[in-house]
Amino acid sequence: MAKSHNLLNYDRVAMADFFEQQGEKAYRATQVFRRLHHDSPQSTDIFCDLPTALRTKLAQTTSYPNLPLASDHVATDGVCKLLFDVGGDRIETVIIPESNRTTLCVSSQVGCALACRFCLTGKQGFSRNLSTAEIISQLRQANRLLPPGKKITNVVFMGMGEPLLNLDAVLSALKIMIDTHGYALPPRRVTVSTAGVVPAMARLATLPVALAVSLHAPTDTLRDEIMPINRKYPLDTLMAACHRHILNRSRAFITFEYVMLDGVNDSVACARALIRLLHGLRCKVNLIPFNIFPDTPYQPSPYEAIDRFRDVLMRGGVMTTVRKTRGNDILAACGQLAGSVQARTMGLGSEKPLLRA
Ligand code: SF4
Incomplete structure (x- = not known):
């Protein structure tokens, strides 16, 4: 049978x-x-x-099959990148150990259609959505690989793919993660990151998980250039959705991710524009040093530029952190996940209906 x-x-x-x-x-x-x-x-x-x-x-x-583990690599700082075989394609999952927690960065798609210019996954193109089983197996198997007594304490959907373009499978996986009979993760320790698939944000808000928005630019002109999804859902639409997200959720706030690209989005004028854009939102900005990958047109902002940008935001009343880069000696850092995508379509405007949400 x-x-x-x-x-x-x-x-x-x-x-x-x-x-x-x-x-x-x-x-x-x-x-x-x-x-x-x-x-x-x-x-x-x-x-x-x-x-x-x-x-x-x-x-x-x-x-209840395990995902075949094709390989694993451990960086000098302890970050571990797992490469899983999903029917011939490869997806990447990253375990990030810290003193008081262990975070798992999971993938939601094989590749990504959104083609953000600063992201290696985006350069790979898109193959297919992952199933709930393929998403939850990343957590199930990561827990099995940890030493006895250790468990994943936090999950971020910041691996390969745009989670809100695979929402049914992602919502089921989230329910399993926060279920007290499942992994019993506190909902605030599970973060879903979106590049701004606005129509799907309301459905995500039916679960009490944390929201991160990959913003990366404070104006439509610049965001159109580095994140093609902005042409479909520009900043006024995205910001209105963010305001709706925190309305009636007294403890909710949004993390805005902002990758620091030298000479592109790291000026004082950009910082001031960001303060205006985020006015009235309960939020935090997380500045991400750009992790370089082969053939990228971008360079990382110097640390002085990152510090200056952070100081302008803080003086403008915006809570700001700078993400510590982890795992970049094994290409496991933010924006460096590539996996291996066989049958793929490239970016927006490809023949597959990728922005159907
Ligand atoms: S940054 Fe996220 S949404 Fe953009 S291409 Fe990379 S994986 Fe896709």
Whole structure:
């Protein structure tokens, strides 16, 4: 009998529906769900608590396969890049250990269609969306690879792909991550980053996870040039969506990511324009030193320019941090993830309907 149901695709509600279709009780679904995601990650027999007849049926019709790990590389600073094989394509996942937490940067697509000019993933083009199983497996397997007693404490959707262009699968994966019977991650420790797929932002806001916006430019002219998605959803539309996002969510704030490109977006005038743009929003700006990759037209801003930019923002009342660059000796830093994308389409305007949200 074919094992047609990958249980890793199901959040708890979907798992209960599946068990109900099999004529089984909902609590059995929770039992299996916990075994898959919550209990010891080393557990190999997730059906061990079940009656023999049900075990046999599930063993014949369902699966929960691991993603094949093609390779792993550990940087001098302890950052670990995992390369997973997803049906011939390769996606990248990064484990970032820190003193008080361990963050996992997950991918949501094979490649990316948005073609941001400063991003190596964007240069690769787009192949396909990842399934919920492929997204959650990155977390499941990262936990298995950590030393005993260690677990992933934070997840950021900042790997390959634009999460809001794969929203159904991403929402299911998020539900599994924050479910107390799943990975039980506090929602504020799970961050979804978007380049500004405005129509999908309201649906994302139905879950209490944190939002980051890849902004990178304070004016439409500049953002059009470095982030083609801005031509579809310009800054006034994006900012209006950001204001709606924090409205009625008293504790919500938005992190704006801003990569520092030498002579492009790092001037004092840009900093002042950014202050005006963010006026009235509960937010933080995270300045990202540009991580260079082969054939990029950009150079990283000098540290003095980053400090000056941060100081102007802080004096203008904008909370600002500078991201510590991690893992760039193994091309695992922000914007450096490439994976390996076989059948791909390049950027916006390709024949695939990539901006359907
Ligand atoms: S920065 Fe994000 S949205 Fe832009 S091309 Fe890279 S992966 Fe895609």
